[in-house]
Amino acid sequence: MQSMLRIIALFALLSTVMITSCVQPTYQRTVQFDVDMRDEQDFGFVAMVGEHEPLSWKESTKLSDPDGDGIYSVTLTFDLPYDFTECKFIIDDERYELKDQDNRRVEFNKEGTTQYQVKFDVP
Numbered sequence: 001m002q003s004m005l006r007i008i009a010l011f012a013l014l015s016t017v018m019i020t021s022c023v024q025p026t027y028q029r030t031v032q033f034d035v036d037m038r039d040e041q042d043f044g045f046v047a048m049v050g051e052h053e054p055l056s057w058k059e060s061t062k063l064s065d066p067d068g069d070g071i072y073s074v075t076l077t078f079d080l081p082y083d084f085t086e087c088k089f090i091i092d093d094e095r096y097e098l099k100d101q102d103n104r105r106v107e108f109n110k111e112g113t114t115q116y117q118v119k120f121d122v123p
């Protein structure tokens with residue numbers, strides 16, 4: 001009886017080790033987002049929401065246009081076991097682009113910084 005318990009305990013320990021070692025490795029992926037806002041008028045700020053940290057669907061992350069050319073940018077680094085993420089851009093935290101359309105799917109480059117250049121509200 002004693003040895004049976006020991007076997008059960010060992011089995012439980014083994015399965016715990018196996019489950020925890022199955023966690024997928026993650027990769028740091030840096031993306032520079034450039035959004036062309038030149039066809040949009042009357043807005044306060046441009047931001048984005050997305051599936052994975054540092055983005056979220058609840059709290060937006062602002063883009064900026066320090067050189068004033070109408071292209072708004074932000075550079076973010078993701079730490080994920082996937083080779084893509086999903087996002088949408090948003091004006092003044094209320095006007096989502098691509099209404100009733102799929103989220104944007106951003107595929108990461110295997111190496112280096114991914115340049116993601118799009119026009120607001122154009123898939």
Ligand SMILES: [Ca+2]
Pocket residue numbers: 064065066067068069070071072073
């Ligand atoms: Ca700019």
